[in-house]
Amino acid sequence: MVGLGRLTDEVFEAVLFDMDGTLIDSTPAVLRAWTTWMEEFGLSRDQLGRHHGRPSAEVVRALLPPDQHVTATARINSLELDDVHDIVVLPGAVDALADLRDARSAIATSCNGPLAQARIAAAGLVPPSVLITVDDVARGKPAPDPFLEAARRLGVDPQRCLVVEDAPKGLEAAHAAGCFTLAVVTTTARTDLDADAVVGDLSEVAFVPVEDGIRVRLRA
Template sequence: MGLGALSDEVFEAVLFDMDGTLIDSTPAVMRAWTTWMHEFGLTPEQMGRHHGMPSAQVVRALLAEDRHVEAIRRIDELELADVHDIVVLPGAAEALEALRGAKNAIATSCTVPLAQARIAAARLQPPSVLVTVDDVARGKPAPDPFLEAARRLGADPTRCLVVEDAPKGLEAARAAGCRTLAVVTTTEREDLDADAVVGDLSEVEFIPGEDGIRVRLRG
């Protein structure tokens, strides 16, 4: 499977999701949310499919308002305390290195402290622009994180390529007017509505030039 129309486009900037796209934090995330779920008396069925959304939004969707403050504080505490076995996903370091002199950013649903903790745990070298849920009025699936990342880069959102692993993140990217490249790291391929889908970032290469950034499948 190729990249379709993405192969013919020249992008002004590349905007990366973090968890599930650049780093694998799934075991840590699962441990934290499983503990939280049991503590607040929820079942896996009630948890539903909230991957890619800020934790505070997940809490608000699941619990009564009078429990929000306590529950948000607790999941933040659990996630910050568990950054074990977080690693960089295949191709992620190479992608960021290739784009070091070009416009690129991370737009994540994490808070600032959690994003910094996970980046440090994975020993990832992030781009200079990092947008977290603390920087926007609304998190994914609203377009705000990607719009803010584009704004900070001085880029037109419609000329940005978003790289995501989660349906909610892809929804946010489309709402921002961005083109989308999905990676099959946390979600089944058939559930990823994107302009192109690859296994992970090791399957593609980003090629900056004077006119912008191109993306190609690796030979």
């Protein structure tokens, strides 16, 4: 277990969580859906890999010509929504959200609204009251919009928020929003995660509400 560096000295106004790969493990379902999609549209897994953490519509636009965007986006949305099997809560996620039940927190995900709700329900996760999906913003990650919108709805300063992410694109979005960052090594190698601190998963940290905000600590 590693330290949390400068995060231990900060008091945050809110904690903003990514969802897939941070709070829940949807990897098998994601791989099944995208594998089917790639086969149907004649693409390789290597072409898809560098887009982890981006909204599906943006991935489609990056990989396919304009005349296929509408059809291909509808197809991946359908495949993902139809497959929410074996989605589970990641270690520490339940405790993290419970720690923050009486504090400000949100989920900011690259999923669309129906998919986010379906995966949350499939995992049995109790989400915070604020859920930002790609439907709520003009631009998805790696643009800062999801985290800025989450902060706006919570009534807090983005520069006083802690973002918890598993993907480089999500961390890029958090940096662009001016947030502090905590990364979990659930889908990406530690060396590829540019964050203020990196832990294995959420079971290694505790979020502690205090009078003027939230502190983050390593669990004993």
